[in-house]
Amino acid sequence: MMIYLNDCALVCALGADRETARRRLLEDAASGLTLSDACSPGRTLPLGRVEAVLPDMAHLPLPMRSRNNALALAALAQIRPAVDAAIARYGADRVGVIVGTSTSGVGATESAIAAHVAGQPLPEDFHYGQQEMDSPAALLAHALNVSGPAYVHSSACSSSAKAMASAARLIRMGLVDAVVSGGVDTLCGFTVAGFSALESVSAVQCNPLGASRNGINLGEGAALFLMSREPAAVALCGWGESSDGHHMSAPDPNGGGARIAMNEALRRAGIDAGQVDYINLHGTATVQNDAMESRAVADLFGSEVAVSSTKPFTGHTLGAAGAVEAAFCWIAMQDDNAAGMLPPHLWDGTPDPALPSLNVAQPGARLGRPIRYALSNSFAFGGSNAALLFGRTQ
Numbered sequence: 001m002m003i004y005l006n007d008c009a010l011v012c013a014l015g016a017d018r019e020t021a022r023r024r025l026l027e028d029a030a031s032g033l034t035l036s037d038a039c040s041p042g043r044t045l046p047l048g049r050v051e052a053v054l055p056d057m058a059h060l061p062l063p064m065r066s067r068n069n070a071l072a073l074a075a076l077a078q079i080r081p082a083v084d085a086a087i088a089r090y091g092a093d094r095v096g097v098i099v100g101t102s103t104s105g106v107g108a109t110e111s112a113i114a115a116h117v118a119g120q121p122l123p124e125d126f127h128y129g130q131q132e133m134d135s136p137a138a139l140l141a142h143a144l145n146v147s148g149p150a151y152v153h154s155s156a157c158s159s160s161a162k163a164m165a166s167a168a169r170l171i172r173m174g175l176v177d178a179v180v181s182g183g184v185d186t187l188c189g190f191t192v193a194g195f196s197a198l199e200s201v202s203a204v205q206c207n208p209l210g211a212s213r214n215g216i217n218l219g220e221g222a223a224l225f226l227m228s229r230e231p232a233a234v235a236l237c238g239w240g241e242s243s244d245g246h247h248m249s250a251p252d253p254n255g256g257g258a259r260i261a262m263n264e265a266l267r268r269a270g271i272d273a274g275q276v277d278y279i280n281l282h283g284t285a286t287v288q289n290d291a292m293e294s295r296a297v298a299d300l301f302g303s304e305v306a307v308s309s310t311k312p313f314t315g316h317t318l319g320a321a322g323a324v325e326a327a328f329c330w331i332a333m334q335d336d337n338a339a340g341m342l343p344p345h346l347w348d349g350t351p352d353p354a355l356p357s358l359n360v361a362q363p364g365a366r367l368g369r370p371i372r373y374a375l376s377n378s379f380a381f382g383g384s385n386a387a388l389l390f391g392r393t394q
Helices: 018-027 067-090 106-117 135-144 156-172 189-197 256-269 287-301 318-332
Strands: 003-012 034-036 045-048 095-100 150-153 178-185 221-228 234-243 278-280 306-308 373-380 384-392
Touching: 003 018, 003 067, 003 156, 003 318, 018 318, 067 095, 067 106, 067 135, 067 178, 067 221, 095 135, 095 156, 095 318, 106 189, 135 150, 135 178, 150 156, 156 178, 156 221, 156 234, 156 318, 156 373, 156 384, 178 318, 221 318, 234 256, 256 287, 256 373, 256 384, 278 318, 287 373, 318 373, 318 384
Parallel strands: 095 150, 095 178, 278 306, 278 373
Antiparallel strands: 003 221, 003 234, 034 045, 178 221, 234 384, 373 384
């Protein structure tokens, strides 16, 4: 059974809508990172911030009001007509909501704690429920008035990729007919401080696969898909998941878990590695991730397949990264990209000689034909690995 991606919503540092993000990604090759100390007072960092005005939430129950949920609503608005049509067709009990996040509304808790530490009462607009991990799914189900399965995956940077895999499984099992799936994460001091403590944050634009790479840039974003059995131009043909459990934060240097996830995605799709046209790397620009991933990709796919990391465009959107980067693949596989323009790799152009040589997609790179299959990798703390394989069906 094929699972199709019927519609796609995207809000990230590249733009508040899918078309703006497409232009800046494929045509302009323009990073959306800006310098800010908003999440690290006194320390200016490149961040992938969403600058758009987000929906008002005053009409919602207090536990649902957070910037994270406002970002989710902004994405939902882009695909609302398609989702409403699916609800009318299948029924509210046959539509699910499966999303990924790592921050949920913890930013609201940061503000509340700061007030408490300063001797002030907790803000009237604060509720502990805002930081609950299930909040984005509860919000979207509430907004859509659907009663199908609604839950959140929170496995750090693989969260939304795993959410999309879960959505596909629910449809294939016949438990639902359609799912709103993807991910949302927002910037906050908690994540910036945490990654800074690990000495994983770069003070300049990140440089994936580069010899001088020294860490990630953080970002925020939301991407949502309507997934169903109704035919569309792009399908989620396969997915793979693994858990190597090598270390709390460092990946298995040999990339064993990454290879398992990618191999499983190929197996489910029923294709060979040589049929993949493009790989969206997890590509965090940390020393260990890029070393592990490049070895795993080279071992499985060789050095000819086009690859890129799109994190220099958006920052690492953590729990939303799998969905945001799936959206980039979806965009690149639409009919309006008959030339097969590839999401480019922004870096300084100096590869790490210790890594296998990969076919990095430079700005302006194109296949000269539509992209047939694209793979997107997401690798998280604790060895939580996910790979999504998308296929063009038309």
